[in-house]
Amino acid sequence: MASExxxxxxxxxxxxxxxxxxxxxxxxxIRLGDEWLVATNDMLVRETDVPDIMTPEQVGxxxxxxxxxxxxxxxxKPLGFLFSLGIPAxxxxxxxxxxxxxxxxxxxFYDVPVLSADTNKADDLIIDGMALGRTERLLTRSGAxxxxxxxxxxxxxxxxxxxxxxxxxxxxxxxxxEPLYEKLLEPRARVVExxxxxxxxxxxxxxxxxxxxxxxxxxxxxxxxLEIDVERLPIRDEVIEAARMLGVDPIEMALTSGEEFELVFxxxxxxxxxxxxxxxxxxxxxxxxxxxxxxxxxxxxMPLLGWExxxxxxxxxxxxxxx
Amino acid sequence: MASExxxxxxxxxxxxxxxxxxxxxxxxxIRLGDEWLVATNDMLVRETDVPDIMTPEQVGxxxxxxxxxxxxxxxxKPLGFLFSLGIPAxxxxxxxxxxxxxxxxxxxFYDVPVLSADTNKADDLIIDGMALGRTERLLTRSGAxxxxxxxxxxxxxxxxxxxxxxxxxxxxxxxxxEPLYEKLLEPRARVVExxxxxxxxxxxxxxxxxxxxxxxxxxxxxxxxLEIDVERLPIRDEVIEAARMLGVDPIEMALTSGEEFELVFxxxxxxxxxxxxxxxxxxxxxxxxxxxxxxxxxxxxMPLLGWExxxxxxxxxxxxxxx
Numbered sequence: 001m002a003s004e005x006x007x008x009x010x011x012x013x014x015x016x017x018x019x020x021x022x023x024x025x026x027x028x029x030i031r032l033g034d035e036w037l038v039a040t041n042d043m044l045v046r047e048t049d050v051p052d053i054m055t056p057e058q059v060g061x062x063x064x065x066x067x068x069x070x071x072x073x074x075x076x077k078p079l080g081f082l083f084s085l086g087i088p089a090x091x092x093x094x095x096x097x098x099x100x101x102x103x104x105x106x107x108x109f110y111d112v113p114v115l116s117a118d119t120n121k122a123d124d125l126i127i128d129g130m131a132l133g134r135t136e137r138l139l140t141r142s143g144a145x146x147x148x149x150x151x152x153x154x155x156x157x158x159x160x161x162x163x164x165x166x167x168x169x170x171x172x173x174x175x176x177x178e179p180l181y182e183k184l185l186e187p188r189a190r191v192v193e194x195x196x197x198x199x200x201x202x203x204x205x206x207x208x209x210x211x212x213x214x215x216x217x218x219x220x221x222x223x224x225x226l227e228i229d230v231e232r233l234p235i236r237d238e239v240i241e242a243a244r245m246l247g248v249d250p251i252e253m254a255l256t257s258g259e260e261f262e263l264v265f266x267x268x269x270x271x272x273x274x275x276x277x278x279x280x281x282x283x284x285x286x287x288x289x290x291x292x293x294x295x296x297x298x299x300x301x302m303p304l305l306g307w308e309x310x311x312x313x314x315x316x317x318x319x320x321x322x323x
Numbered sequence: 324m325a326s327e328x329x330x331x332x333x334x335x336x337x338x339x340x341x342x343x344x345x346x347x348x349x350x351x352x353i354r355l356g357d358e359w360l361v362a363t364n365d366m367l368v369r370e371t372d373v374p375d376i377m378t379p380e381q382v383g384x385x386x387x388x389x390x391x392x393x394x395x396x397x398x399x400k401p402l403g404f405l406f407s408l409g410i411p412a413x414x415x416x417x418x419x420x421x422x423x424x425x426x427x428x429x430x431x432f433y434d435v436p437v438l439s440a441d442t443n444k445a446d447d448l449i450i451d452g453m454a455l456g457r458t459e460r461l462l463t464r465s466g467a468x469x470x471x472x473x474x475x476x477x478x479x480x481x482x483x484x485x486x487x488x489x490x491x492x493x494x495x496x497x498x499x500x501e502p503l504y505e506k507l508l509e510p511r512a513r514v515v516e517x518x519x520x521x522x523x524x525x526x527x528x529x530x531x532x533x534x535x536x537x538x539x540x541x542x543x544x545x546x547x548x549l550e551i552d553v554e555r556l557p558i559r560d561e562v563i564e565a566a567r568m569l570g571v572d573p574i575e576m577a578l579t580s581g582e583e584f585e586l587v588f589x590x591x592x593x594x595x596x597x598x599x600x601x602x603x604x605x606x607x608x609x610x611x612x613x614x615x616x617x618x619x620x621x622x623x624x625m626p627l628l629g630w631e632x633x634x635x636x637x638x639x640x641x642x643x644x645x646x
Contacts, residue, residue, distance in 0.1 A: 007410065007442055010420050014427035017436040019403055028438025030403055032355060032457070039438045039455060043407040048444050080342055080353055084366040084451045086409075087330065097333050104337035113340040115351025115362045119330055121371050123446035128407045130364060130453045134355070 024221065025140050026073040026206060027133070037079075038133040040070040046125040051166055051184070056095045058185045060102020060127070061109075066208070067131035068110050069189035069261040073206035074140070075198025076133030078191060080115040081107060083129045086122025099127070110191055135198050139265070143203035144222035148266035150283040153190050156211050157239035157250065158183035160257030164246050172245060176238045187261045193277045197265050200274055204265040212255040212305040214264050215291045222266075225288030228302065230295040234280040251295070256305040347544065348463050349396040349529060350456070360402075361456040363393040369448040374489055374507070379418045381508045383425020383450070384432075389531070390454035391433050392512035392584040396529035397463070398521025399456030401514060403438040404430060406452045409445025422450070433514055458521050462588070466526035467545035471589035473606040476513050479534050480562035480573065481506035483580030487569050495568060499561045510584045516600045520588050523597055527588040535578040535628040537587050538614045545589075548611030551625065553618040557603040574618070579628040 012023070020036075021029040027040035044050070044063045054062075064081060071078045083103065087096065107114055112131070144150075162184030165172060190206070197204055203222055205214045211233075219226045235254045243250035266285050267275070291302040335346070343359075344352040350363035367373070367386045377385075387404060394401045406426065410419065430437055435454070467473075485507030488495060513529070520527055526545055528537045534556075542549045558577045566573035589608050590598065614625040 006416065007419065010416070011423045011426075011440060011442075014420075014423035015430065015437045015440075016427060017430050017434070019436045019438045023437070023440070028403065028405065028436075030436070030438065032358075032360075035355075037355075037360070037402075037455070039403060039405055039453075041405045041407050041439050041441050041451075041453060043409065043441050043443045043451065045409065045443050045445055047446075079360075080351065080362060082351065082362055082364045082453060084364050086366065086368065086445075086449060093329065093333070096330065097337075100334045100337040103334075104339060107338065107340050111340070113342045113351075113353070114338045114346070115342045115353065116364050117334060117338075117346070118364050118366050119334075120366045120368050122368055122409075122449065123370075126409060126445065126449065128364075128366065128451040130362075130405055132360070132362060132455070 021138065021140065026070040029074065029138055035134050035136055036076070036138045038071055038074045038076040038135065039130065040067055041128065041130040042066045042070065043126060043128040051163065053166055054185050056098025057102035057105065060099040061106040062187065063127040063129045064103055064106035064110065065187055065189045065261060067129040068112065068191060069206045071131045071133035072189050072191045072194030073204050073263055074133065074135065074138055075194050075204065076135035077195050078110055078112045079132040079134055081112050081129060081131050082116040083127060084118040084120065086120055086124065086126030088122060088124055091125060110189065137198045139198055139201055139204040141203060141205050141218055141221040144218055144224050144266040144285050145202050146224055146285050146287045147268060148202055148285040149269055149272060149281045150226055150228065150266050150285060151279045151281050152234060152262055152264050153193050153279050154262045155234040155236050156207065156260050156262060157235050157254035157257045159187065159260050160253055161239045161242040165242055168246065170245060172242065176241055179236065179238050180242060183260065187259060189261050190263045193263055196275060196277050197263065200271040201265040201267045204263050207260040207262045207264060208258055210256045210258045210305055211264065212302055215302065216304050218264065219289065219291050225286045226283055226291045227286055228283035228291065228293045230293055232280060232282045252305060344461065344463065349393040352397065352461055358457050358459055359399070359461045361394055361397045361399040361458065362453065363390055364451065364453040365389045365393065366449060366451040374486065376489055377508050379421025380425035380428065383422040384429040385510065386450040386452045387426055387429035387433065388510055388512045388584060390452040391435065391514060392529045394454045394456035395512050395514045395517030396527050396586055397456065397458065397461055398517050398527065399458035400518055401433055401435045402455040402457050404435050404452060404454050405439040406450060407441040407443065409443055409447065409449030411445060411447055414448060433512065460521045462521055462524055462527040464526060464528050464541055464544040467541055467547050467589040467608050468525050469547055469608050469610045470591065471525055471608040472592055472595060472604045473549055473551065473589050473608060474602045474604050475557060475585055475587045476516050476602050477585045478557040478559050479530065479583055479585060480558050480577035480580045482510065482583050483576055484562045484565040488565055491569065493568060495565065499564055502559065502561050503565060506583065510582060512584050513586045516586055519598060519600050520586065523594040524588040524590045527586050530583040530585045530587060531581055533579045533581045533628055534587065535625055538625065539627050541587065542612065542614050548609040549606055549614045550609055551606035551614065551616045553616055555603060555605045575628060
């Protein structure tokens with residue numbers, strides 16, 4: 001079996017024509033008059049991507065969210081959704097009905113029409129979604145500028161904390177479990193925030209593979225150095241409590257947790273007050289390279305932690321080829 | 324297992340928001356200023372969709388063709404292609420490389436950039452493709468008008484003739500086998516013709532599921548009656564010879580053959596001379612309902628023949644949900 005990197009190399013070598021924005025961002029983009037048309041796709045495979053506590057409604061909803069989130073990370077307003085289903089012969093009709101309901105609920109939640117759908121026989125349940133969006137100003141991973149502040153929406157860490165509680169069959173109080181499972185099972189894309197950011201931010205990326213990975217991508221693609229303050233990371237108390245119970249470092253948990261669908265962005269300091277949304281400043285952009293993190297006055301290089309490092313088997317997908 | 328129709332019903336019930344063109348055409352569409360943005364998706368599953376004589380290059384090329392063909396049937400110029408791959412753990416790297424090469428060749432052939440790609444573990448090789456297009460004037464399945472001529476590009480029947488030769492392991496002369504296999508293994512989308520037709524035609528559809536099915540769809544969605552002359556159907560001699568060897572009616576073979584990717588369209592008679600492309604007039608549009616076919620002066624209702632009727636197992640996909 002070829003490694004993930006072999007596969008990426010193999011395809012990039014054979015695909016010469018690209019859109020007006022080169023491959024490597026949250027979504028592809030082409031110019032249409034004064035605007036950008038943004039397009040992205042993301043496949044969900046039940047066997048590898050879905051914990052068994054997830055309801056079919058949550059599965060359907062998430063298949064939409066993961067695509068809409070990539071559109072939001074480009075600063076675009078979602079325009080439409082398409083999906084292809086692979087359906088195993090022995091699927092339970094009630095399960096399928098739940099998936100359909102979840103997709104329908106998500107499309108209403110994000111106010112996005114479905115443009116096309118296709119269904120096929122397959123060995124496992126597969127939902128391959130695609131979302132389109134439009135924006136006058138595109139947010140990319142490569143736009144961060146020295147002097148910008150590094151910010152993030154919402155909080156980070158709950159998805160992985162919830163996943164590890166579930167995998168380790170930990171019995172924890174409801175007040176801890178609920179907010180963690182909510183983020184694990186019902187994450188929401190930051191659509192309104194993405195549109196607001198398209199007016200002010202210099203760069204953005206959504207947290208699909210963990211904050212650490214996204215920060216490293218931002219740094220590398222923008223050719224800048226990022227300085228992050230540990231004290232500023234928005235980590236909820238429930239994540240810290242769960243991490244302690246699991247014997248895991250809560251900071252490492254927060255930096256590793258994927259599929260959070262929060263937006264990480266950089267914005268000039270003078271623009272910060274203009275932003276009509278909730279977010280946390282977690283650091284700043286400097287000249288140079290790499291991602292550094294300061295804890296109690298001690299500055300170290302931030303390790304490139306991935307979703308797969310802490311939790312192994314469950315999410316065994318080769319993460320998106322060209323993102 | 325739910326039937327195909329149960330699945331379609333189940334999803335349509337749960338998906339309320341649709342694009343500016345309702346579901347049910349070759350592709351979905353939304354208005355963008357003075358233009359239409361067209362979007363479509365179609366999944367190819369190796370186990371059910373790929374004859375074993377098909378090279379990986381042909382598989383990759385076809386995954387692009389089937390999507391671009393739907394864009395062409397809407398009269399749109401292809402803008403971009405996206406794909407998600409499901410890759411089994413035991414796949415041969417050379418095979419995957421061939422698929423990548425085929426996708427790359429097709430994108431160059433149709434001059435379409437790739438906008439986004441995603442790869443995941445799956446039990447079988449899956450290529451889920453999506454194509455975008457734009458056009459000032461949209462061609463739909465519902466625009467046929469009484470008085471129009473019914474026309475088709477190219478010829479019909481070769482794909483199924485080739486498939487049946489292969490399935491029945493028939494030994495036939497190369498001069499017969501080659502043109503049939505060419506259409507089966509290397510079909511091409513009618514992109515230039517689709518763009519030309521967007522200026523003149525009233526309705527169009529591509530031949531995915533067989534001419535008979537497409538004519539019935541055109542008739543039903545346009546609310547018109549179609550009168551087809553058997554003598555005018557563009558059927559190549561090799562199809563007639565293969566049908567005789569197989570003991571199959573060549574007309575039935577031509578009407579049933581799917582994945583031909585020819586365009587069936589209706590056009591006002593006075594526009595026919597303006598069309599700068601090759602095509603054949605096969606009948607006319609009248610007031611009323613249904614599809615009728617005249618053979619040697621004898622007029623009968625055209626049966627609704629499907630790809631699956633003649634060849635059974637191979638293409639066991641539930642054909643596109645909403646097309």
